[in-house]
Amino acid sequence: MPLTDTQIRALHPSEKRVRRSDGGGLFLEVMPSGKKVFRLAYRLNGGQRTKLIGDYPRTSLADARLKASAFKLDLRDDNPEVVAMATRKHGSAVLLEKENANWADVANGYLLLRQQSGPAPRTLAKLNRQIAVTISALGDRTVASITAEDILGVVNPIATSGRVETAHEIRTRFSQVFRYAAARGLVTHDPAAFTIDAMVARRRGEFSGITDPKEVGKLLVAIDRYRDNNPIVGASLLLSAYLFPRNTELRGMRWSEIDWGAARWEIPGRRMKMQRDHIVPLPAQALKLLHLLQQYDFSSELVLPSPRDANRMVSEMTFNGALRRMGYHSDRHVHHGFRTTASTNLNEMGWNYDWIERQLAHVPANKVRSSYNKAQYLEGRTKMMQAYADWLDERWKEAKAQSLVNSKT
Known part of the structure; x- marks a missing residue:
């Protein structure tokens, strides 16, 4: 039977070395001194060999399995005639064979x-x-x-x-x-x-997204509260609401893409799903959030770098993870759902359909309508994006006021 961490922690030293098999040739050896070591038993050219994998707990059980598997693959590559793995009990040696x-x-x-x-x-x-x-x-x-x-x-x-x-x-x-x-x-x-x-x-395209205006307001209130403990992710989610970009577009946003004077975010085609340059007009609310994020000195060209590596984008699960912690699970609202929220409500507000589709970076399939210009409808889209941001703020204020009333009753 494979080992578990609980079993390993419970093993105590004795006068002699103790071996416990994990299967596939990997075993744990407990020394009289109490030291615990992972080793791999294998056969090579007719002889039995043993390889040190690592000390426990510095090398976890999961890592020991990964390293043992990688070694057996490397051994096969280096020795085309060795025979591949036949798992034996009690930590006995394993044979290696490419075909198996x-x-x-x-x-x-x-x-x-x-x-x-x-x-x-x-x-x-x-x-x-x-x-x-x-x-x-x-x-x-x-x-x-x-x-x-x-x-x-x-x-x-x-x-x-x-x-x-x-x-x-x-x-x-x-x-x-x-x-x-x-x-x-x-x-x-x-x-x-x-x-x-x-x-x-x-x-x-069937991503869960809140569309009811009152519920949109409640979502914004929840995000604002989330900002108290996580201001960067909270600000990122508000940017998602105002600008409704795709996940990878927002995570890959670079400071060099922001045209502060023209109040635009110009995304190069290589970062877009449709491989076409795209302009996002920045309403005043988005500019304010970007200025706030600019105050954090990440020493990165990315607006939202990973906290572990400033040269890498923040994790793809960051935003959905934050929404789940706020109570918005995948069947209710996901990060991509901000696009559903925007599309539904902008259409309800009566904005030009072509402006909405172009702002969503949807490329029409109809050949007559498919000529793509990143600046097409830009003047109209700029007005629309500011109006939508203002509409969101109104829903936010209404929900916040209602929340205060509810707390007093």
Whole structure:
């Protein structure tokens, strides 16, 4: 049986060394001194070898598994004739054979690679959770034996339960690991690529977003309160409400893109979904928020850099995580939902449909209407963006006043 952290912490030293197997050749050795060490047993050219993986707890159980898997993959690369893994009990040596590399080891090797690239903790946690689903289902299977049908057997029940987006994200994890395996010479194709047409389609564009004006006001009050403890993320969410950009557009905002004199945010096409330059007129409220953010000296070209690395964007889950902490879960309002809020209410307010669509950076499919000019309708869009920001402030004031009344009754 695999080890757990609870079991490891409970192990005490004795007069002799004690070994506890985690499976796949990985084991924990407890020294008489009390020191705990992870080691990997393997066979090479007919002889049994042991590799030091790391000390516990400096090397966590999860990291030890990742490092052991990566070593076995590296060993295979360096020794094409070695035979691949056949898991044996009680920490005994494992054989290595290219054709028999199992899914768990390859997936863990991919995880270690991603871990070394330094992603945000939440991004890594999500990646770990989703790849753990694949390992739980197919971990003992050899990578080369896994078919598109096997993958559908994992993801389709998830989609059937209503978690369509999660099912597609896990399918993507399968594909990422297969591409990693292909780069290591373990497979020649990605069966996950063939599964999309046999899955429930992603509900693109159906992002939860509050549209009722009173509820919009309550959301803004909640964001304002959130700013008390997290002023940067709070200000970012208010920018999202006023400007309704996509998540990656806001996270990648650079100071060099702000034209203070013209009150515009000019986003280069390489950062846009449609790969076209885009202008966002900045209402007075947005300019005020940007000036506030400018007071924080992050020493970064990014307006919203990661707190861990000023050269990287803030995590993609930052805004949705903040909304969840405010009580706005994915079935009620997500970050992308600010676009739904804006689109619905701007249309209700009677603004020109073409102005709204151009501000949302939607490129019409109709060829007659698809000539794209980043400054098209700019004068009208500038008036519209300021009017919408003022409309949001009115809803905010109304909700705040109602909140005060409710607190007194």
